[in-house]
Amino acid sequence: MSRRKLLRSIILPAMLLFSQLSFAQDRVLTGRVTDSTGTGVAGVTVTARGTQTSTQTNNDGSFRITIPSSVDALIFSSVGFATRQVPVVSGSPMNVSLSGATSALNEVVVIGYGTRMKKDLTGAVTNITAKDFNKGTITTPEQLIAGKVAGVQITSNGGAPGAGSTIRIRGGASLNASNDPLIVVDGVPLAPNRNPDGTSSISGSSDPLSMINPNDIESMNILKDASATAIYGSRASNGVIIITTKKGKSGKPRFNFTTQNSLSTLPKEADVLSPAEFRNYVNTHGTPAQIAIMGNASTDWQKEIYDNAFTTDNNLSVSGSYKVLPYRVSLGYLNQDGILRTGNLKRTSAAINLSPRFLDDHLKIDLNLKGTLSHWRYADESAIGNAVRFDPTQPVLSGDKRFGGYFEWLDPSSTTGLRKLAPFNPVGVLEQKEDKSDVQRSIGNIQFDYKLHFLPDLHVNVNLGYDVSKGEGTIYIPDSAASAYLRSPDAKHGGVNNQYKQNKSNTLLETYLNYVKEFKSIYSRIDAIAGYSYQDFSTTNYNFPDQTTDGFVISTPSFPFDKPENRLISFYGRVNYTYKGKYLLTGTLRRDGSSRFSEDNRWSMFPSGAFAWRLKDEEFLRNSTTVSDLKLRLGYGETGQQEGIGNYDYIPRYALANQQAQYQFGNRFDSLYRPAGYNPNLKWEQTATYNVGLDYGFLNNRITGSIDFYVKKTTDLLSVIDQPAGTNFSNKILANIGDMENKGVEFTINTQIIRNKSVTWDFGFNVTYNENKITKLTFTNDPTFPGNLVGGIAGGVGSTIQIQSVGYPKNSFYVYQQVYDKSGKPIEGLFEDRNRDGLVNNNDLYRYKSPDPKAFLGAYSNVNWNKWSAGFSLRANIGNYMYNNRFSNTGVQRNIIDPLGFLANGSRNLLETNFTGNGDQYLLSDYYVENASFLRMDYINVGYNAGDLVSSHTNLRIGANVQNVFTVTKYKGLDPEVSGGIDNNFYPRPRTFSLSLSLDF
């Protein structure tokens, strides 16, 4: 049965069913819900017993509900409180007090293929719900939880609109393959965000997650240890993030409109020579010819390319239930300018959630549909580097009509009139490039959960899901632009008029059986699932010719399109066994098959086991008033990883070269067939994780948290290794070789420092210590092998600054040891001869520090005082180092007075070192590796709840927020937080000021 037919056959009868039901007579009840201190509790769900009718309390705890006359009791439930049933009393307001927060443990947490109560979790799982999300202008979902979760490091990829982030859970388990966690949205596992080369996996979008509106997200659950993730088997080594979107709530339609408008500003310019300093420098060090080519202007090029940027983010949602059909529908519109001029993202999104229940709740259907349309205009980020380097004595406009009127470096003897290898005018680069795309994405699923009538302990669950996207774009550069001037091989045609297009389709079919049975006589409970999953990832990349603006074809693709595809088939099972409610055992097993491996290596098993002991429920703690919760968790599991492997890397194959890579025989140019390097022995990367954790709660759970110790050992590490020369068609092949280890501690504490009638003050803190070490890299143990060079830098073509070496953290810097003079100034070209052989050469390079922090911390605090609220969030990294490539590349004399016949500005670091930049070793000096530990205030905000200011039955909240408030660091570059540890022309993170307004009605 096709999916579409299936949909029709189930949805249509369901619709008919709803329409036959009708309403009884109604009455209105009001009241207020308070906690033990008498403070009003907001967000408590008030349900009329026996019906689907419900409402929620507003911020001061009061509620108003219209119920059928037959209802005799209301049920009050809220996260963090014990659920209470209160008989309906007519005539007077119902004031209800909810007790203690101990029942936070009854919170339901979404895990892979099911849900668990928080108290029953056996793995390291952190659940963050909407109320705890980060505040401010947030375009991509992962930023909602940055800094909130121990063990999870989220580093934004710069300040461009929708730029996305690098997410690392417990340090990442891989070297060359992917370190990104698996992301599951409403039960649909997504394809990786990044291609193996680091580009966005959806063409035309800077990050696929930017196509999910953060405002639709209800909760994010982070599964960290293998006992939690192993149910996702081969994709779980880097952790799993389960995103659950907001669902319909029963009751009358409730509308919410939120608008947030913000201004982003550049916090700080990169430190370059001022026009006066520059003039002085060239006059002192330049040749007469170089002095002569200086201009008379004083241009701050960075000021020319950056501008304050406006963002508006508007969301409208309606939630309620129509008869037995709870629904939520939302619309969102985002329009975000980048601080780098010309960049813009417009995003329109819609989401629909329907969750009807049929056959006396035996059949549950959940339908989630999300769709996003986005229009991008990308600013050419090369302008960032060009603005740092462009001669400040030159004007923006030349006064001449050539090259669009922009000043450019000229060379009268060249055909184009342009000076070869000189940087282009940064303003021209921005203004003369139109890089636009339209991207559409839809993620959806329909999940049926059927509780068998003849065996209610058994559920059958079927989940059909999809994630489709279409990205297309055009890049247009006029023929007058210097960057594409007369670029055809014969120097007769210029400009760029290119397009690209990609369709992606990810389809999912899953089905599992769930058996839950309580055996009261033996104090036991069993919850087991067994399932099957099929997922296909297919991409169609269309190829287009490279054309100039007048339609001259520079190159034609060999094929009109390419259609890479991979498939995953899985069988999985899980058993949870609970004895006396306090001894919990979980075992999972997943068998995955992947199309990326040869038949011999195709299938693999991923087992896990965990044990949890609820100490709090033991006699000796049961009556303790100090200890309100205590649980010990032990877990072990094996997971896999296959992202980063090409779809067909195991197959011997030949690829046709393009038309610029032919060879002449006689009078004809022959097309080439090249054999590709291949590795028939590729298989899964395997990670074994050990985890010991303790969840605690004290003083009626006003202090809660957990501490976890983990060890992750990755074996069969996918590593790009040298092939013995002569044995393959590529000298480097991705192969399963090498081992790596991550060890760490995570600690989280959340406290409610004050909780009384008018004031609540929450404070939370988390810290993670992670230690990464590569333990094997070659087939045979070889102590002389220095390692694999990685981390390309600007300055010398093909130069690298990092290395993967056994016994060291991944991506350790591989540098020369700088020698300093008495005054502490580095002496150019003088390095420690570490091996004392009388020569300073690459045998003297040593491993120095790593870009990964030893520890990272997050802290937040929220204060509520009557109708006012305020909060902030802080994040810190300790022990992370950065290679300051801007200093090393531009802060040398050779860059300023360039022998190539133009002048360029550079980092003021030049004035500290006075390096000439001659030779090739200074680039690899450890002088440029700086401590980039930092403390950053991610945001600070204030809010005011104006209540029913607009009219009764409405609630208005307003807020003001500042993001990226300050950064404390010793790092001398612009921003100490650059994923990968190489700082070169990083798109600055803006400082953003926002005002928001939220109206419920």
Next chain:
Amino acid sequence: MKKVILQASLCFSVLIVATIQSCTKDLNLSPTNDVTSETVYANLAGYESVLAKVYGAFALTGNQGPAGNGDVQGIDEGFSDFFRLFWKAQELSTDEAVISWGDVGIQDFHNMNWTSNNSFLTGLYYRSLYQITLCNEFIRQSADDQLSNRGISGTDADKIHQFAREARFLRAYQYWVLIDLFGNPPFATENTAIGGAPPPRIARADLFNYIESELKAIEPEMPAPHANEYGRADVGAVWALLARLYLNAEVYTGTAHYTDAITYSKKVIDAGYSLISDYTWLMRADNNLNTSATGEFIFSINYDGLHTQGYGGTTFLVHACVGGSMPASSFGVAGGWSGTRTTKSLPALFPGYPDFSTITDKRAQFYTDGQNLEIGNVTQFTDGLGVTKYKNIKRDGSPGQSQDFSDVDMPLFRLPEMYFIYAESVLRGGSGGDATTALEYMNDIRVRAYGNSSGNITAGDLTLDFILSERARELYWEGFRRTDLVRFNKFVENSYLWPWKGGVASGTGVSAIRKIYPIPSRDVNSNTNLVQNPGY
């Protein structure tokens, strides 16, 4: 109600069974555009396309011109070009060339302090062995049993056998590169399985025997000189490589083969090649004309500005030498890369130096305007004379097809080298030749250089030192110098110094270990059969 329940149950059961059955069936997916070896080698045309790669790997860096999808990993693709790397290893380590760039490892050539981690040496080594691997695969796929399995016979099979002989020649050439620069490389042949055990190491002397035997094995069946189509090797190339191999045999094996060198250089010289009339036409955009039936080029790597694009080979040679006040347009390029110049040792070989206006030898193609003869700073383009030998313009002065990619072909063998081999071998005691003929050959070269007989030498001038100098005057910047200096014991020794030799402004001798380059540590680490060259 029961009916509904029954239907629902049934629906789910059917669904589950159907999906599991329909979906487990296939995890075998194959690429859309790439093909398997069965498809490629199904017919003659497919073989020809692979042969084009076997040749094209000399001129291209990957499957996408000018860059993208490179052949050799772990080095910038533009740097991974065969002749660019070979040229750097053969010229930057000598008096003929300096380079201003700061790419890590490139200055090691001047400083003569390269290590086994040098990325340029590593790139060259892997490029050579990559090309050998391509040849091995092609030879393997061209075996008789493979052809008969695929139903290829008759003239198609004959053509494929000829393709395979050419692949054997190209493999022998790359093994010559390895024997000359690295000495004792791994030894992979058509019997080395892809993905199989690491190949054994071969000692330099054994490799000499192998190259010799391979070339001799194909010699009888190779097409006559000029009988093969443009771009492909003929027996002239086989002889020329044998002659070069024999000339250097003493360096490679300790045993001289000068008589053989005379024999094979003579075979080439007598095969109908002739010097083109104008030396300055050698390295020009239309120098494919030099490969005509009576031309000077014996075998060349052929570049094309439109169809064979890359950032190596002659594209590198015509761009890197342009800088300072040199007008890029007169080199047929959009702009120079301000890289390569020469030390004063090369111009000093031309009579009349240092007054360049008095030099009448047309081969002295130097650019002096704004260039300092002395090199105070190797990384300063204006220190050291410019060399204008390579230009992407035609004989008539019009530019090549592209401003960015060169049309200039790079001769791996041209006739004068054979004259030099003949003369040197005679002087070194080889038999089968004579000094009179050698003198004639030298004067043929000089007549072209001077435009008349004014530069002719006498029998008394014909010494080994003269030959070394004359080779430099004729063949400079063509990738010969290091091999020549090694053969003349002037490469590492204190007896011959040039500016910045060994990293010292006035020049200094270095350890004898540097007569060959180290085996790249990356391969020593992945292939335990290998032994690092002494001293590294």
